Amino acid sequence: xxxxxxxxxxxxxxxxxxxxxxxxxxxxxxxxxxxxxxxxxxxxxxxxxxxxxxxxxxxxxxxxxxxxxxxxxxxxxxxxxxxxxxxxxxxxxxxxxxxxxxxxxxxxxxxxxxxxxxxxxxxxxxxxxxxxxxxxxxxxxxxxxxxxxxxxxxxxxxxxxxxxxxxxxxxxxxxxxxxxxxxxxxxxxxxxxxxxxxxxxxxxxxxxxxxxxxxxxxxxxxxxxxxxxxxxxxxxxxxxxxxxxxxxxxxxxxxxxxxxxxxxxxxxxxxxxxxxxxxxxxxxxxxxxxxxxxxxxxxxxxxxxxxxxxxxxxxxxxxxxxxxxxxxxxxxxxxxxxxxxxxxxxxxxxxxxxxxxxxxxxxxxxxxxxxxxxxxxxxxxxxxxxxxxxxxxxxxxxxxxxxxxxxxxxxxxxxxxxxxxxxxxxxxxxxxxxxxxxxxxxxxxxxxxxxxxxxxxxxxxxxxxxxxxxxxxxxxxxxxxxxxxxxxxxxxxxxxxxxxxxxxxxx
Amino acid sequence: xxxxxxxxxxxxxxxxxxxxxxxxxxxxxxxxxxxxxxxxxxxxxxxxxxxxxxxxxxxxxxxxxxxxxxxxxxxxxxxxxxxxxxxxxxxxxxxxxxxxxxxxxxxxxxxxxxxxxxxxxxxxxxxxxxxxxxxxxxxxxxxxxxxxxxxxxxxxxxxxxxxxxxxxxxxxxxxxxxxxxxxxxxxxxxxxxxxxxxxxxxxxxxxxxxxxxxxxxxxxxxxxxxxxxxxxxxxxxxxxxxxxxxxxxxxxxxxxxxxxxxxxxxxxxxxxxxxxxxxxxxxxxxxxxxxxxxxxxxxxxxxxxxxxxxxxxxxxxxxxxxxxxxxxxxxxxxxxxxxxxxx
Numbered sequence: 001x002x003x004x005x006x007x008x009x010x011x012x013x014x015x016x017x018x019x020x021x022x023x024x025x026x027x028x029x030x031x032x033x034x035x036x037x038x039x040x041x042x043x044x045x046x047x048x049x050x051x052x053x054x055x056x057x058x059x060x061x062x063x064x065x066x067x068x069x070x071x072x073x074x075x076x077x078x079x080x081x082x083x084x085x086x087x088x089x090x091x092x093x094x095x096x097x098x099x100x101x102x103x104x105x106x107x108x109x110x111x112x113x114x115x116x117x118x119x120x121x122x123x124x125x126x127x128x129x130x131x132x133x134x135x136x137x138x139x140x141x142x143x144x145x146x147x148x149x150x151x152x153x154x155x156x157x158x159x160x161x162x163x164x165x166x167x168x169x170x171x172x173x174x175x176x177x178x179x180x181x182x183x184x185x186x187x188x189x190x191x192x193x194x195x196x197x198x199x200x201x202x203x204x205x206x207x208x209x210x211x212x213x214x215x216x217x218x219x220x221x222x223x224x225x226x227x228x229x230x231x232x233x234x235x236x237x238x239x240x241x242x243x244x245x246x247x248x249x250x251x252x253x254x255x256x257x258x259x260x261x262x263x264x265x266x267x268x269x270x271x272x273x274x275x276x277x278x279x280x281x282x283x284x285x286x287x288x289x290x291x292x293x294x295x296x297x298x299x300x301x302x303x304x305x306x307x308x309x310x311x312x313x314x315x316x317x318x319x320x321x322x323x324x325x326x327x328x329x330x331x332x333x334x335x336x337x338x339x340x341x342x343x344x345x346x347x348x349x350x351x352x353x354x355x356x357x358x359x360x361x362x363x364x365x366x367x368x369x370x371x372x373x374x375x376x377x378x379x380x381x382x383x384x385x386x387x388x389x390x391x392x393x394x395x396x397x398x399x400x401x402x403x404x405x406x407x408x409x410x411x412x413x414x415x416x417x418x419x420x421x422x423x424x425x426x427x428x429x430x431x432x433x434x435x436x437x438x439x440x441x442x443x444x445x446x447x448x449x450x451x452x453x454x455x456x457x458x459x460x461x462x463x464x465x466x467x468x469x470x471x472x473x474x475x476x477x478x479x480x481x482x483x484x485x486x487x488x489x490x491x492x493x494x495x496x497x498x499x500x501x502x503x504x505x506x507x
Numbered sequence: 508x509x510x511x512x513x514x515x516x517x518x519x520x521x522x523x524x525x526x527x528x529x530x531x532x533x534x535x536x537x538x539x540x541x542x543x544x545x546x547x548x549x550x551x552x553x554x555x556x557x558x559x560x561x562x563x564x565x566x567x568x569x570x571x572x573x574x575x576x577x578x579x580x581x582x583x584x585x586x587x588x589x590x591x592x593x594x595x596x597x598x599x600x601x602x603x604x605x606x607x608x609x610x611x612x613x614x615x616x617x618x619x620x621x622x623x624x625x626x627x628x629x630x631x632x633x634x635x636x637x638x639x640x641x642x643x644x645x646x647x648x649x650x651x652x653x654x655x656x657x658x659x660x661x662x663x664x665x666x667x668x669x670x671x672x673x674x675x676x677x678x679x680x681x682x683x684x685x686x687x688x689x690x691x692x693x694x695x696x697x698x699x700x701x702x703x704x705x706x707x708x709x710x711x712x713x714x715x716x717x718x719x720x721x722x723x724x725x726x727x728x729x730x731x732x733x734x735x736x737x738x739x740x741x742x743x744x745x746x747x748x749x750x751x752x753x754x755x756x757x758x759x760x761x762x763x764x765x766x767x768x769x770x771x772x773x774x775x776x777x778x779x780x781x782x783x784x785x786x787x788x789x790x791x792x793x794x795x796x797x798x799x800x801x802x803x804x805x806x807x808x809x810x811x812x813x814x815x816x817x818x819x820x821x822x823x824x825x826x827x828x829x830x831x832x833x834x835x836x837x838x839x840x841x842x843x844x845x846x847x848x849x850x
Contacts, residue, residue, distance in 0.1 A: 262759050262766055266773025324762055331755045345690040352692045354780040377776050383551030383701055385772040388719035391546050395539035396529035398514030461772055
């Protein structure tokens, strides 16, 4: 729209304010091609330089990615992450001004099963992306989301930080890297490509059933984000990566910040939207695209033909109020149209926040949320929104109603919605699904013991809200349920021996 | 089949609680609502035995319910508080004069002493006169800033120990969202606090006993209790930007009713990174009221009004504070920028 040489704007151009310069504001010579913000018009070359510099500056400023480190680029195929892939390619290219010094790999998580794409569609998308990935020359990991069902429980336990790496150690590492001329080791060798393995139909069904057990789209989107993150971190761990780069851009960050607030994730905001996120301890999530607006990225992708693939999301083609996340996105985008500083203001707010720290990284896993692996925020003081909500619920059922709701609470929605009796195998599941469950320690039979109210004590405020919207907690994947049981047993054990423990900390 | 009350399980439920979704009968709803406010007061230790508390009363639903519930709880639980009503007359014809009539009726119904302070006596300007000079844009800035100080001044005249205001959960959640959208990190941190600590001379601590009460439940309470309140929007345009936050919050609530509490929970658990510059609280060099600048906002606004430069207090003109303090004239260029807004 703001591109100067678009032909259909011929008629309008005369009406434009004459003070708007046609020259690039940077080099003041070439004709301007793009207007990023009011007053900032760039020519093609300067825009490219500005864009590339921003990426490198973001990494340089934060000093989180050490030279020689293996970094996994999470590419969804959308404009933002595709642009991120291009930036890494540019940074690693031979003639780059200041070469990036890490070893990238690409991960694509195929969520087609969740958004109802056919096997054929999924295969085609993967094929398209593979061509792009092959061209980049980095190792590629194509993973179907279905694999999340087979994750080990260990993914939910945050590993303690290997060693606190500081700014000074960064310098040392850079020096060592330069001396040993590590640059040569970065030249692409044989490209390792892990193709999308064929997905079992029953797995897809199991995953779909899990997603459908969320009664609201809000919860479904949250659940998908949680599962995707688990799978990302797991793949990074098993393939030996230390960092995962996410393609969240500034617009996305602003939307996420506001929707996180609406979802009660205030305590986790800094981790959810900040540049780096160390909730998983050994794997650090990095968001290097945060400084770009969605608009800048589309311009760059258009001008420098960065290919991207459209993959529908859960909230594609839904009404405005279909979910909290979707509503927030629409709200922010509309507000941005009227008040063009909205996104940057919100984004800047996110930079000033941090989580309420209860020790930077507590080794005791039970203080972390079972699902989002952030510090629990439910141990609040007496006068708080959390306590007030509990009070309201208690008062609304009264003394006589307390017993009645107790039974209701154990199966929050399941009973009144006349859900089909939950069996060990989903009706269309087939034998293999059952076998998997059995080998995993009998998910169904033991999961039955796990009731909603028990699970809630292991979750943060926001994940409690999400689980409340699930038809039954038993539909959660096995790795989550078994870890929940482990934690419960552990806390029961601790209760039993609490009289004999001397300190707060235990192994 | 009539739905039974989920609390007593005897009477017919007459309403569905917006906050929890439970169906309750009238009596159980009253009980739950009052008890929740009581829990909030006790848990946050808002009052001490023997204190004098001024209830900021506008005549609207929130403050009417607040006055009613405060009086009731004070008797039911023996808080030992001496309650008073405190109103501010902004001087808005056709709006405040009518709502003050409601407050005066409330005063008789609840048998509480009432004090009205007016902008006219405090500042020499009524809102009507201000709007005549400033226009309909930005006039809410004047009203809001002046009211904050007027309440404090009234509270000092009445010699109360604390002021409680009728801010409800929706108001607090809306403010959280507003401050995020405006990037106002200092206010974002403060806005969820249920009470202000005594900030210094001339400032009376404030609290919000209805902080966790949904606006809809306040209306339901007032409706079923048949409370006498005044409900009209202010005649001078509502604040446009806050309107966006309000609509957004209402939409959120319609998707997930707990959203209001969720936003407050988020706000309560936010914390600011170390090293982020925060305004330092000082006092105004002219009137001695709390201020982060050399001059407090209401002195700047007043100066602007008296000099005929209404835009002086709109936006940031901190550089001019020294000039105002030393009574220096402004340059012509500065004056031109601060002259009345065109429309």
